[in-house]
Amino acid sequence: MSELIVREALGERRFTATDFPIAVGGQGSAIVMAGRPEGAEAYLGLHEDQLFVQPADGVEVLHNGVPVQNSTWLRSGDVINFGAARLRLLAQRDDQRIVEVDDGSSGNITAPPIIEPSARLQGGEGDAERIDPLQFRPSDPVKAGPKVRLDLKKIVAGVAAALVAAVLWFIFTATSVSVRTDPADAQVDIQGTLPAVRFAGRVLVRPGDYLIKATQEGFSPAQLQAKVTKEPNQTFALKLQKLPGKVKVDVPAQARVTVDGKELGNAPGEFTIAPGKHTIAIAAARYQPFSGELDVVGEGKSQTFTPKLVPAWAEVTVSSEPAGAMLVVDGEERGVTPLTTQILAGNHPVELRMAGFKSWTTDVQVKANEAMNLGPVRLGLPDGKLALRSEPSGASVSVGGVYRGQTPVSLELRPDIAHNVVLTMPGYEAATREVSLTAGEDRTLSVPLSGVFGEVTLAVQPADAQVFVDGKAAGAANQKLRLVATTHDIEIRKTGFVTYKTSITPRPGVSQKIETTLLTPEQTRMAATPTNIRSKAELSLKLMPVGSFTMGSPRREPGRRANEAQRDVQFKRPFYMGVSEVTNGQFRKFKADHRSGIIGQHTLDLDNQPAVNVTWNDAALYCNWLSQQDGLPPAYQNKDGRMVAVQPLTTGYRLPTDAEWEWMARFEGGGKFRRYPWGNALPVTPRSGNYADVTARLIVQDVIPDYDDGYAAAAPTSKFPANPLGLFDVGGNVAEWVHDYYTVSSDSGAVAVDPTGPADGKQHVIRGSSWKQASVTELRLSARSFGESQANDVGFRVARYAE
Incomplete structure (x- = not known):
């Protein structure tokens, strides 16, 4: 057999004949089975190309379900069980053997039934090797054979020879290794497949995997998983860590x-x-x-x-004359002198107190671990105490030229010495006293101060206002005050009026006067509001007076129309009015392509002529543009394609309301109001405005006989005299769009405060006469017209609220 192939979950491994025996079992084995105890449970061996399994000492494994404790030959299909894990010997392939490892980690494995060893002797299925029964004949009782005698010496010699052979085999096939430990005298234990033999400071072991452990009292055990090869002189080192x-x-x-x-x-x-x-x-x-x-x-x-700690304090010895004074350190009483006490390093306030003597204080700088002495400290006699007051209080006090505070004040003065005490206060003559106190004496001294006076005359309107001096009531405002020559706060108060405040310093022999008129909050607000303003688009506006008048015309006034109903109007919210009508040049900064047109041979389109042929919506959009330039909230908003007023009205630029326009047009002052732009009676005053005159005969039907203003059509703005409020072209030149929707109402006795007209409508009011008009009805300042489209004699001026 050339090699053994072991198939595991993570792949294949190959072993050659030199790798045998191969340990099988838990951690530390060549073939590791999951869930098995540490160390080898059996070994796979090879003898004459034949595989066999050898259980480890004291371990019982199952071979094809039969428990075995000795070496057993393996054939194809054999199964060796180690608890839930198993090895299966697959069919031989060429010169290879294949072992499949199933360690039980991938699923449940059904363990084979345990077969009693006697079953194998009966030749049951699955035996590793069939053992046939021997053929024998019964013994002849007449002719018995020779007796078999055991030779004990031969048996012993055989066993000895086998042992020597085994030892020689081990010696010649083992590898010499050395194990070094730190510390060197540690106890070493080598655990592996075969035992290790120690010889001359080295260890003889067969090649394979070994667990080397080292122990020593006072050290943590150390271990090393070592792989011994056939290489000679291998060395393994273990270092043990000392215990804490x-x-x-x-x-x-x-x-x-x-x-x-x-x-x-x-x-x-x-x-x-x-x-x-x-x-x-x-x-x-x-x-x-x-x-x-x-x-x-x-x-x-x-x-x-045992560290040597250095004290962070020092021993301080304090003595005093006389002895028996209380020592106080950092506000803590330590005892009476003479005394030695421990004080921490650093700066400390130290005080000695003793009845009948003046306290002694100092700061002591203590150095750590360096003893020091204070004293003997001679205690002095106690100071005298002077409680000093003045009338009035608040006088500055100096003793011997040194400032000591303001009255009332408590002073400590050295005894039996004359001290020069000086009191000074603005508006009063200086007072000097010489004071001498005995030791420990308590004295109270009150010094009256003589004032230096001046006179202040008050002239106030309204006459029943009250005056307050330095926060104290001083009677009616109109009087002559006699005040000391120092700065005083003067207040003049009256319910419903803004308080007047000032400061004054009376001077002896110099007459001084405070003259003022108290204003109501509204008058104060108006006084603080600028009279004239100018927009960033260079439009000038003037602040209009507020007050009340009767709007409209009486029924018997010549030329009166039905839409001039009378009603009382009161203005409370101050507002500005444009000094003149908006010109073409000013409007074209907003709408560059605007053209006012021509009439006959007369142009209406010069930059200084009033902008005409503009709709009410165009005028409202221009007002919003002005507000945007000046950072003001818009007065109009787009609603369903048309401009409508924001409610309530903002401080942004807008068109004058119907009531505002008539108020500023008819205002004459002193409670009087005009009927016409020039006054209250006909005929038309020469050069009073641009109306339909004799020069306009070719372009209008009706003209004013014998009146020539020099312009057939629209004139440049501000060419005719201003009205009493300083506004130009209120009558004549062009008629003007105003803010209100047009409606016809009846006379009313109710007072309308800052009216802005109906909430909705279709047409808007037009006010004032133009260069086209010449009748008495149209020239009157109470006349009202209306429209919803542009015209060549209708322009506009702007207005806005002051707040």
Whole structure:
């Protein structure tokens, strides 16, 4: 047989004749069976190309279900069982034998029935070798044969020869190996298929796998899985690790022990530490930190480590004259002098106290483990104590030219010495006192201060306001105050008005006056609101006055229309109004392709002419664009394809409301309101505005007789005088879109506050006359028109709320 093929779960392995015998069993065997105990249970042997199985000593295996304990020949189909695992000898192939290993790890294996050994003797099926019965004849009773006699000497000699042969065979086929251990005197045990023979410091073993174990007291056992080949002089080395040692750390005080950066626990105490050199650190209260080297012997042995801890304190001896003073360190009483006490290293406040004597204090710098002496300290007589007050309080106090605080103040003064005490306070004359105290004396001194006064006259509207000086009520506002010459906080208060605050410093002989008029919150807010503003798109707006008026016209006013119902309107929310109408140049910054057109031979498209032929939606979109430029919230939003107002109205740019437009157009001041742009009566005042004049006969049907304003159609904005509020072209030039939806209402007595018109509608209100109009009805400032499409005489101006 040239080779044995062993088929396992992980593949095939091949063995030659030199590899025999082959160990079979648990861990450490050449063929390993899962779940079997460590070591070989049987060996596969080869003799004259014939395989046989040899159970290990004391191990019983099953050969074709029959327990065997001796060498047994193997043939094709034989099965050898090792518990749940088995070997199957497959059919011979050429010069090869094939063994299939099933170690029981892939599924359940049905164990064969155990056959009694007697069954084999009866020639049952499956025997490894059939043994035929011998043929013999019964003995002749008359002629008996010779007796067989055993030769004991020959038997002994045969056994001895066999043993010598076996020994010689072992010697000539064994390999010499050496096993070295650290430590060298460790006990070595070699376990394998065949026994090992020790000879002259070496070991004779047959080639194969061996488990080498080494043991030594004080060390952890070591082992090595060795494969011995036929190579001569093989050496195997094992190093045993020392067991940890037990180290007792002996210190004079409780401490924390750290070894190699790992905290072990509290000392005094015993710790288990690995052998070798270590860095040990010890931290104990009142001792300096310790760090050193610790050499642990190990081997389970005990040793004691006694580090020398250096105190982190020193003994300080304190004495005083007279003796018996209480020593206080860091606020802790230590005892009476003379005294020796332990004080930790560092800086410490030290005080000596004794009744009838002045306390003595100092800072002491203590060095660790270095004794020091303080004293004898001579205790002085106690200071006198002066409780100093002034009227008024708050005066600055100096003693001997040194500042000592403000009254009321408690002073400690050296006894039996005259001290110069000076009190000063702004607005008062300085006061000086000479004070001498005896040792331990307590004295109280009150010093009145003489004020230096000035006069302040108050002139306040409204007259019934109240004045407060430095937070204290001082009576009616209109009076003359006599105040000390220091800075005072003055407040003038009245319910419903904003408080007036100021500061003043009266001066003797100098007359001073505070004159003011209290404002309501609304007046204050208006006063803080800019009168004029300018948008980033260069539109100028003015702040309009707030107030009340009757909107619309009386029924008997000549030219009145039915849509001019009267109602009372009040403005509370301040708003700005555009100084002039939006020009073509300004509108084209928003919509570059805008064209206002021409009328007859007269252009309406110059940059300084008002923008016309714009829809109400175009004007609203322009207002939102202005708001975006100035970072303001838009006043309009797109809803179903048309612009509608945001509710409530924002502070963004928008069109004037119907009420706002009539208020600013008719406002004259002093509670009076105009009927026409130029005043309250006809005829039209020359150069008062751009209306349908005699120059417009060729392009309009009705004109104002004998009136010539110089422009047949639209004039540049701001060419005619402004109205009383400083706004241009309120009457004439072009009519203007306003914010409100158009509706016709009846007269109403209810007051409308900041009205913005109906919530919905189709058409929008148009206000003011234009260059096309000449009738009394159209020239009136209360006239209202409406529309929903663009026109060549309708433009717009912008407005916005101030807040």
